[in-house]
Amino acid sequence: MPTITASPEQGPGFSRLISRNFSDTIGSAIRTLGRTVVLAFSSVLGACADLGSGRLQWREILTQAWRLVTVTAIPAILMAVPFGVIVSVQVGNLIHTLGADSLLGATGGLGVIKQGAPMATGFLLGGAGASAIAADLGARTIREEIDALHTMGISPVHRLVIPRMIAMVLVAPLLNVLIIFVGVVAGYLVAIGGQNVTPGSYWAAFGSFTTVADVWISLVKAVIFGFLVVMVACQRGLEAKGGPRGVADAVNASVVLSVVAIVVVNLAITQVTAMFLPTRLA
Template structure:
């Protein structure tokens, strides 16, 4: 029977192994030769399975944020700030999270399943026997691919979300196009865009790392592969919101607001 203490020790051990794998990935990135073909293949795969869901999710996500904030600002008599509040919420918070959720759910789960199948078939052990590093050969290209896709999709999701919010604000809430854009330009600053991209880099790296880590440690054959796929998605979601909180707090504490 698993006790709470045993479960806590297991969780700490797995977190330590994940951290160690992340350090190994950072070291392996500097080694040559870089697996360009594998990186391009994984990049195209993750992008192809993520771009359409990300675009489709971005439209209602941006619209809901804009409509909700528009209703709130109307009650407070601050309709002039609706554009700034909506756009900053999408760029800083919603866009990186939505992008990474799609990358982790679509691309990360497939990466985890592939590595899990290879581990079950003992291909990973065979590579180690032959002196080939699985981290350098398999993990690094997949982590970098997930990171690159997250960064690029974050820009697309930000644009689609902001555009969708703008359209819904003007059409459904009677907002003024000029006021929407003017409030955004008066309060937004370049670091607001950079923090969204920084989050996309961190989240994409985290999604790829967790997918590879769980894929390299399945238990129980084919059923174990299915279990680690589910676990990779859940763990990524949990770490994603924690890291988002940390980055957001640091940004708000270190970067002064425009006009402050």
């Protein structure tokens, strides 16, 4: 059977092509990250300026916040219930093996508050919220509404980005609190119903190990995740191009990038809090 071999000239050329494509991809990713950071700084500074001058669009902020609540509240409850049950069952089996059933309230509560609730909040906002924002801004971009705003001297950041940013930052901690409440209650019901844990020991362990600092860290993480999600979604939506296909690509990219950013940032925050705020008795 004849064999096909590449000429010596094709080898280096192919390697240069792969290297060039890899360099272009890395460079494009860095430039996109830079534009997102610039958009974030512009949005924060613009929000402070609008708040100080009294030009903040409160009606638009409330409208966007209500839209986020309507698309995330019910999924948050549906996600929190199985999450609390899974944590209670899995951790309960391990604790029962060690003979420390009274600590189920502490482990289940800490798992929901410190990791489960903020991560679920970020994923919900990244899935439902980011897709809605990217689709809205992407459709405005391909219809040349953003160019029309520039022509009229209106900043798209002040008109479109800042209200969505503030709405996301306001909704994120509220959604986090809802997930904490539902998750802890679901874990409690499973613990006393299926793990034979007494209600008193469950809440005693929960109150002994869960501190106010844990709740504040959870809320701060939810706000950070919401801010990351809205900035990624706005940047992708404002840079959409190529018609309806470009809008779909912007929505897909915003969801994927939001999830990746949340996972990476959560890992960093967890490491920092574990070093400076270790778990201790309340």
